[in-house]
Amino acid sequence: MKRNSDKYNRIIEAAVKVFARKGFYNAKVSEIAKEAKVADGTIYLYFQNKDDILISLFEVAMEKILRNMKGRLSRIEDPIKKIELFAAVHLELVEKSKDLAEVIQVEIRQSSKFMKEYRNDKFIDYLNLIADIVREGQAKGVFRKDIVPGIAKRAFFGALDEMSRYWVLSTRRSYSPQIAAEQISRIFVTGLIPHPDHPPEGE
Amino acid sequence: MKRNSDKYNRIIEAAVKVFARKGFYNAKVSEIAKEAKVADGTIYLYFQNKDDILISLFEVAMEKILRNMKGRLSRIEDPIKKIELFAAVHLELVEKSKDLAEVIQVEIRQSSKFMKEYRNDKFIDYLNLIADIVREGQAKGVFRKDIVPGIAKRAFFGALDEMSRYWVLSTRRSYSPQIAAEQISRIFVTGLIPHPDHPPEGE
Amino acid sequence: MKRNSDKYNRIIEAAVKVFARKGFYNAKVSEIAKEAKVADGTIYLYFQNKDDILISLFEVAMEKILRNMKGRLSRIEDPIKKIELFAAVHLELVEKSKDLAEVIQVEIRQSSKFMKEYRNDKFIDYLNLIADIVREGQAKGVFRKDIVPGIAKRAFFGALDEMSRYWVLSTRRSYSPQIAAEQISRIFVTGLIPHPDHPPEGE
Amino acid sequence: MKRNSDKYNRIIEAAVKVFARKGFYNAKVSEIAKEAKVADGTIYLYFQNKDDILISLFEVAMEKILRNMKGRLSRIEDPIKKIELFAAVHLELVEKSKDLAEVIQVEIRQSSKFMKEYRNDKFIDYLNLIADIVREGQAKGVFRKDIVPGIAKRAFFGALDEMSRYWVLSTRRSYSPQIAAEQISRIFVTGLIPHPDHPPEGE
DNA sequence: TATGAATGAGAATTCATTCAT
DNA sequence: CATGAATGAATTCTCATTCAT
Numbered sequence: 001m002k003r004n005s006d007k008y009n010r011i012i013e014a015a016v017k018v019f020a021r022k023g024f025y026n027a028k029v030s031e032i033a034k035e036a037k038v039a040d041g042t043i044y045l046y047f048q049n050k051d052d053i054l055i056s057l058f059e060v061a062m063e064k065i066l067r068n069m070k071g072r073l074s075r076i077e078d079p080i081k082k083i084e085l086f087a088a089v090h091l092e093l094v095e096k097s098k099d100l101a102e103v104i105q106v107e108i109r110q111s112s113k114f115m116k117e118y119r120n121d122k123f124i125d126y127l128n129l130i131a132d133i134v135r136e137g138q139a140k141g142v143f144r145k146d147i148v149p150g151i152a153k154r155a156f157f158g159a160l161d162e163m164s165r166y167w168v169l170s171t172r173r174s175y176s177p178q179i180a181a182e183q184i185s186r187i188f189v190t191g192l193i194p195h196p197d198h199p200p201e202g203e
Numbered sequence: 204m205k206r207n208s209d210k211y212n213r214i215i216e217a218a219v220k221v222f223a224r225k226g227f228y229n230a231k232v233s234e235i236a237k238e239a240k241v242a243d244g245t246i247y248l249y250f251q252n253k254d255d256i257l258i259s260l261f262e263v264a265m266e267k268i269l270r271n272m273k274g275r276l277s278r279i280e281d282p283i284k285k286i287e288l289f290a291a292v293h294l295e296l297v298e299k300s301k302d303l304a305e306v307i308q309v310e311i312r313q314s315s316k317f318m319k320e321y322r323n324d325k326f327i328d329y330l331n332l333i334a335d336i337v338r339e340g341q342a343k344g345v346f347r348k349d350i351v352p353g354i355a356k357r358a359f360f361g362a363l364d365e366m367s368r369y370w371v372l373s374t375r376r377s378y379s380p381q382i383a384a385e386q387i388s389r390i391f392v393t394g395l396i397p398h399p400d401h402p403p404e405g406e
Numbered sequence: 407m408k409r410n411s412d413k414y415n416r417i418i419e420a421a422v423k424v425f426a427r428k429g430f431y432n433a434k435v436s437e438i439a440k441e442a443k444v445a446d447g448t449i450y451l452y453f454q455n456k457d458d459i460l461i462s463l464f465e466v467a468m469e470k471i472l473r474n475m476k477g478r479l480s481r482i483e484d485p486i487k488k489i490e491l492f493a494a495v496h497l498e499l500v501e502k503s504k505d506l507a508e509v510i511q512v513e514i515r516q517s518s519k520f521m522k523e524y525r526n527d528k529f530i531d532y533l534n535l536i537a538d539i540v541r542e543g544q545a546k547g548v549f550r551k552d553i554v555p556g557i558a559k560r561a562f563f564g565a566l567d568e569m570s571r572y573w574v575l576s577t578r579r580s581y582s583p584q585i586a587a588e589q590i591s592r593i594f595v596t597g598l599i600p601h602p603d604h605p606p607e608g609e
Numbered sequence: 610m611k612r613n614s615d616k617y618n619r620i621i622e623a624a625v626k627v628f629a630r631k632g633f634y635n636a637k638v639s640e641i642a643k644e645a646k647v648a649d650g651t652i653y654l655y656f657q658n659k660d661d662i663l664i665s666l667f668e669v670a671m672e673k674i675l676r677n678m679k680g681r682l683s684r685i686e687d688p689i690k691k692i693e694l695f696a697a698v699h700l701e702l703v704e705k706s707k708d709l710a711e712v713i714q715v716e717i718r719q720s721s722k723f724m725k726e727y728r729n730d731k732f733i734d735y736l737n738l739i740a741d742i743v744r745e746g747q748a749k750g751v752f753r754k755d756i757v758p759g760i761a762k763r764a765f766f767g768a769l770d771e772m773s774r775y776w777v778l779s780t781r782r783s784y785s786p787q788i789a790a791e792q793i794s795r796i797f798v799t800g801l802i803p804h805p806d807h808p809p810e811g812e
Numbered sequence: 813t814a815t816g817a818a819t820g821a822g823a824a825t826t827c828a829t830t831c832a833t
Numbered sequence: 834c835a836t837g838a839a840t841g842a843a844t845t846c847t848c849a850t851t852c853a854t
Contacts, residue, residue, distance in 0.1 A: 007813095022315075023314070023315045023316050025228040028848065029848075029849060029850080030848075030849090038815090039814060039816055040815080040816060040849090040850085041814070041815055041816065042816095044849090044850070044851080045813070045814075049850075080396075106313050106314065107315070109309065109313050109368070110226075110309055110313040110314060137395065142396070143395045144395060144398075146389075147389070147390060148378070148382075148386055150377060150378070151366070151378060151382075151386045152386070152390060152395070154362070154365045154369055155366065155386070155387050155390055156362070157365055158361040158363070158364055158365025158368075159357070159358035159359070159361040159362050159365075160361070161361055161365060162357045162358065162361025162362075162364060163357050163361065165312075165361075166357055169315065169318040169319060174353060175354060179351075179354075180354055183350060183351055183354045183355070184354065186349075186350070187350060187355060187358055187391060187394065188395055189394050189395050190395075190396055191390065191392050191393035191394025192286070192346045192347060192350060192391055192392050192393075192394075193283075193346065193392055193394075193398065193400070194346075195347075195394065195396065196400075197396070197399075210839090231822095231824085232823075236841095241839080242841055243824090243825085243840085243841065243842095244825080244826075244827080244839070244841060244842095245838080245839055245840070245841095247824095247825065248838070248839075252824080252825080253825095413817095413818090426721075429721045429722050432722065434845090435845060435846080436844080436845090445818060445820055446819085446820065446845090446846085447818075447821095447848080448817080448818055448819070448820095449846095450845095450846065450847080451818075456845070456846095486802075508721065511719070512720065515715065515774070516632075516715055516716065516719035516720055540801070543801065549801045549802065550801060552795075553792060553795070554784070554788075554792055557792045557793065558792070558796060560768070560772050560775055561768035561771065561792075561793050561796055561797075563771055564767040564768040564769070564771025564772065564774075565764035565765070565767040565768050565771075566767070567771060568763045568766055568767025568770060569760070569763050569767065571767075575721065575724040575725060580759060581757070581759070581760060585760075589756060589757055589760045589761070589764070590760065590764050592755075592756070593756060593761060593764055594800060594801055595800050595801050595802055596801075597796065597797060597798050597801075598743070598746065598752045598753060598756060598799075598800075599689075599752065599753065599798055599799050599800075616834095616835095637826090637827065637828085638828060639827075639828090642837095647835080647836090648835060648836040648837055649836080649837060649838095650829085650835070650837065650838095651834085651835055651837095652829095653828095653829070653830080654835075658828075658829080659829095
């Protein structure tokens with residue numbers, strides 16, 4: 001419904017704030033309404049129910065994130081640089097949109113309800129960007145062929161995601177997104193073992 | 204509370220099942236009681252409230268997991284083998300205790316409520332097992348020194364954890380725990396780039 | 407809360423009936439809702455909780471009683487007649503509003519909870535109407551000066567109140583409010599001992 | 610059951626404390642048990658249920674109070690002195706046994722439940738001690754005959770009782786029991802109007 | 813479209829009472 | 834007699850959702 005209305009977006013934005021603050025189950029619809037400066041009932045003109053707010057919020061956000069990431073990746077050739085870019089962009093985004101990151105991280109995943117009943121295509125697409133990079137690297141002979149892209153994508157995403165969770169849930173933050181991104185992509189690209197062809201960067 | 208009785212454990216086990224099936228917020232205390240074959244009120248002789256069931260469950264489980272993992276790691280010297288073992292043991296455990304894994308994954312680690320309000324020492328200890336391996340490897344000159352253990356531990360754990368989430372939340376399972384563990388530790392140890400000293404697949 | 411609606415008053419009136427019938431602790435909120443013909447939840451739009459219903463009920467009633475009593479007393483000069491009037495009005499009110507009287511009598515007083523935690527200003531004001539009459543009488547030389555108004559007010563109110571309790575809690579009623587009021591004020595004004603200047607009234 | 614057992618009395622005494630502290634409805638049987646240093650179940654060997662504790666407590670106490678008051682009154686001839694004695698003894702007792710007084714006052718006498726359902730003979734006997742004094746005074750020509758003893762007894766008791774309530778529920782206490790007793794009996798005996806034969810203050 | 817008062821289903825928790833030991 | 838772990842009925846209050854205005 002009316003996805004472009006001003007109120008639709010206000011409600012989404014309000015929901016991001018409230019869900020991040022309270023968590024999905026402890027957030028009240030009336031609180032979102034208040035934050036969005038609309039009446040409680042108005043929310044039900046734009047969303048079917050509370051669940052639908054969360055799902056819509058997620059889809060709208062992932063749509064944007066996905067488009068952005070695709071665009072940025074398309075301008076690069078080197079699979080290694082793509083991996084590095086993915087990490088950097090992902091963690092910057094988390095850094096810039098803390099509330100949104102928290103909701104996506106915590107609330108969407110938490111609801112086994114959603115993850116089980118709801119086919120999370122956008123998220124799968126996002127993961128597959130990584131698998132595509134890996135496959136591309138393998139085709140180009142840059143990446144080793146004994147790594148399964150379907151596992152590598154989860155491993156790489158999981159690594160970034162755990163870093164995000166740490167930022168999102170703890171108040172302090174020991175490492176900058178740049179450093180974290182660089183470290184994580186370095187581990188993935190060259191591994192923990194010293195690599196003759198790839199001496200550590202910047203040293 | 205009187206932890207002597209077997210009722211305490213029966214309730215914990217019932218809670219694992221019910222939380223895994225329904226999620227924390229959709230699980231009813233009376234359902235846990237029924238599953239544990241005790242009266243509703245009995246639960247409150249052993250736990251302060253619903254939250255306390257979840258937290259206790261987590262602590263009891265992490266205690267055991269932590270002790271087991273420590274024991275297994277202590278019998279190995281080689282940091283590379285330790286990384287491989289960690290991955291294998293972690294994923295086997297998830298495989299063996301699906302319900303428990305799901306509850307820990309989804310309901311506790313993903314819960315803003317619990318992760319924000321409650322100091323999760325056991326989990327931190329678990330993560331630090333990884334940091335310790337990395338540090339040890341660096342000290343022995345086996346691992347590169349430009350990797351920050353505090354980031355590596357999260358990256359490695361996150362990779363395993365995302366793999367688990369996939370198993371736990373999807374019904375099908377494309378890869379065996381053994382293969383996943385082996386792949387993930389390979390990526391971490393040697394990276395995506397072909398490594399002259401470490402040809403693929405243990406040859 | 408929105409006191410404009412007639413629902414507020416309907417709930418108060420329903421609560422008076424139900425509390426009188428069952429007592430505060432044995433009254434169910436759902437019963438009050440039913441009696442007021444509103445949904446259970448509606449009560450919580452107008453009152454914070456069950457306690458608040460009782461307190462609000464009390465304040466609303468005392469407000470009215472206090473205003474009425476003040477108005478009636480202000481039209482009289484003679485302190486003796488004021489004492490007589492107070493007794494008459496108080497007991498008539500009890501007679502006319504049995505349920506309300508019972509709730510005020512029994513439920514509010516009973517709750518040590520309420521009487522201890524809740525500063526019962528309206529009731530104190532009501533008592534002080536009596537102290538004022540006594541003081542006025544002493545100033546005018548009509549009442550003896552060796553009586554402490556702060557004790558006399560409690561003695562007089564207590565006498566009326568015990569009479570009320572008797573009516574409210576027993577089903578039968580041996581004496582009319584008029585006779586009781588007249589007897590009690592007579593005792594207070596002239597005492598038990600035959601008084602030369604004040605021969606018994608009406609004989 | 611076993612009214613003379615040590616435990617019976619310990620439970621009664623514990624109940625007095627707990628009911629005074631929390632009120633009947635907010636008092637927990639287990640709390641009484643704890644205070645009495647017996648097991649929860651033991652209470653049910655001596656009392657049928659929670660109500661029965663309150664009623665028994667009341668009967669035991671009234672029995673004693675009644676016997677004491679009767680004994681003291683029987684040693685005096687003058688009805689005026691008897692009135693004075695009654696007031697003094699009643700208020701002293703309240704003073705000495707605060708908890709007990711509060712429970713009788715607030716929890717029993719103010720309880721619709723108990724006062725409606727339960728025929729309160731001991732209390733009626735106590736009130737009738739006053740009626741008897743009045744009647745005796747009237748027979749001896751000391752008290753005026755136009756006062757109805759059945760009303761006077763409630764008025765006098767109510768006056769004392771309101772004074773007690775004040776002490777019991779407020780923490781401070783403005784007047785000593787002696788002064789209050791003396792004032793209240795003075796009002797009852799001679800009234801508010803200056804009385805030629807009875808100048809103030811016992812002269 | 814927008815409102816927000818009203819609804820009422822639903823669930824956690826308490827605690828008097830029981831009964832096996 | 835005494836215990837206290839276990840029971841489960843019972844009730845307040847919340848909050849997503851509706852619908853008359």
